[in-house]
Amino acid sequence: MLDVRNIRSGYGKALAIEDVTFTLGASESLAILGRNGAGKSTTLKTLMGMTPAWQGRIGFKGNDIVKLSSDAIARAGIGYVPEERRIFESLSVTENLQTGEKAGASGDAPWTVARVFDLFPEIARRSTAPAGTLSGGERQMLAVGRALMGNPDLLLLDEPSEGLAPVVVNRLGDALSELRRAGIAILISEQNRRLARLAAENVVIMETGRIAYRGTFSELDRNPEITARLLGV
């Protein structure tokens, strides 16, 4: 479904990622691990068309989306949950969900406000509150829910566990497992390996803008020296 080949991107004249290549099948999921500044967010933003790719190809469901604007990429069926969440603080929780509302690429729209509230009862209770008053965990749920409202085939999640308490991370992990069962492909960038493992079976590790390792979590468990070298744990 997603076929990323040799993308290179950066900010102004400064290179941030180079030679990034990976693929992801329908309903599959992949975690990108890496230290701060490794290039995880830049990779996701480049997929989303928010930082321009200087070079390379991004195939999505057979089409090259590398030149498309971010709204067209979203409409092609990719949902994006940014690292900073970027919820609309002055809008209510329900209104935030409505901003993401659109039919999926295939034309049907299984996700509704009610279904998001089923998945995240925590924010259902706050439906009329301004989103600016939500806690960190609730904001993250709202950001995920907002992306789901666009009925994506692929969900990009940028360090969803950042700054969240362990209980909330578990809650999020459960929700992501449920989404996987519903057939949504997931590409998640994480520093928290536990959540990454709940959300994905395959993994790539980035280091200084390049992919330094690719494999599965079980493989990674058998080779602690890799994690020690690339993740410093």
Next chain:
Amino acid sequence: MGFYFAQFLTGLASASSLFLVAAGLSIIFGVTRIVNFAHGSLFMLGAFIAYSISQQFGFWVAVPLAALSVGAIGWVMERTVLSRLYGAPELFQLVATFGLVLIVQDAALWIWGPTDLLGPRAPGLTGVVRIFDQPVPEYDLFLITVGFSVLGAIWWMFTRTRFGILVRAATEDREMLQALGVRPARLFQATFFIGAALAGLGGALEMPRQPVSLLMDLNIIAEAFVVVVIGGMGSVTGAFLAALLIAELNAFGILILPEITLVAAFAAMAVVLVIRPYGLLGKQATTAPHAVEIQPPQTLGEAGRLAAAVLVAALFVLPIIAGDFVIVLTADIMIFALFAAGLHFMMGTGGLVSFGHAAFFGIGAYAAALLVERAGIGMEAALILAPVAAAIGAAIIGWFAVRLSGVYLAMLTLAAAQILWSASVQWQDITGGDDGILGIWPAAWASGTTAYYYLTLALTTVGIVSLMMLASGRFGILLRAGRDAPARAQALGIDIKLRNWAAIVIAGSAAGLAGGIFAFSKGSVFPDTLAIPNSVDALVMVLLGGLHAPAGPILGASVFALLEDSLSRLPYWRALLGTAVVGIAVFAPGGIAGSLSGWLKRRRERSA
């Protein structure tokens, strides 16, 4: 008691139109981040179009149709010009909408002619009702109802429709909204349509209250800027409150001292900005500013210095070979080069945009004239005090402006210039009103075309060279640091606000000196030294010459003066000027000097 209540209602009625215009301006800014200077032009078009339609179909058909037509015109403006500028630096967006003002001015002049038109009154609402024994026009009550209804309608749209929710979301973070699949182009078009239609409605509804005239655009835009700044950019409720405040200030201020009503509005804005820098209900914009590349310093090279020396030498010998006409034209060019050089200094080096630079030019000119005329001071002292007076004016305006972002500075300076212009027209006892102040002649030793030419040459050369040295020296470096990398400059302990303030004061005093020299060269001062077209001229000179070229203002002033000399004989030359301004902003942001050096560089690269 009854009288004051009636006066209060008059204020409310005036607030309605002002609110309609300001709300549209604010919504457009919220979504597109563009300050639409042409918004007053849309208001004016609303009045003119409504006038034409009403001749055929009557008032009640004319008003809604005019609003819709103006909405469509706004949509066309967005499609043809502004949509090309969403990625451009703020300055060029501002300048392009300014170009549109000029184009609309001449279009209206061409279609409806120069005389004021008296529109029809609203059938069914021509009477008065008695409230507390005071006569209140029915139409005023109708306007008040319209104001509240529109506020209600906008509130409904913002909270109950998907479009409204998207508008609010875009006001917060439009990049994120786009990443959710919302097409920005459609949202922007719809926003422009609605904002323009509101302005058109406001203009159409003014028909029974004031004659339809070509002055409506700049008068309302200055006031609408004050309202939007007080209310908070992007906040409709804020615009409503601020429109009420300003309109009531006007309604009651006129009872106390008619001449100061505009000044009172400005003072109100000043007070609000000191207490709440982003306006009553405004928030600091969260979107990051455009990443600008740090520009190399503006210094004249060896060749440039040589050219400058040759130029001064040529100007020195000019009176020996040229006739009076050429000498006067050249002196005018030098005065405008100094005027433009100050603006170029603050805009190019400081990144501070002034749309009312004529304010400082006019202060200088009026200060010189008043000192000579009323205080009996000699020319020499007047020429020293003219830039001082302008510097004081710049210090006051700049003090508020540096606290805010670039668009506020542009809006504030424009509003200030427009207020000073009104004061110069209205305050007849002091300024002579439209008749101006006459008989401001130079001292005996400097009188005569050639003698005054040499004085002009000496003063403008000193002024321009000082500005160039400041720009390329330490002060200029720090100013540029504040412009390109404010966070880093702040971290290094540079007081950016203080530098920017100083830059505005310096630019203002250069304009004031130019104004003073100008007053003595013409022997008179008129309100048009303070008027918007004079500000636009300076702006065009700077852009034409090139914002980041040291010789820009000289080149720009020369080309502009020659163009004006030939073009101003054409009937619709302001529209041509406006088209040129839009063209520069869209196609040649580097100006003449920038395009020239870019072309030379490409040639050199090709041959290498």
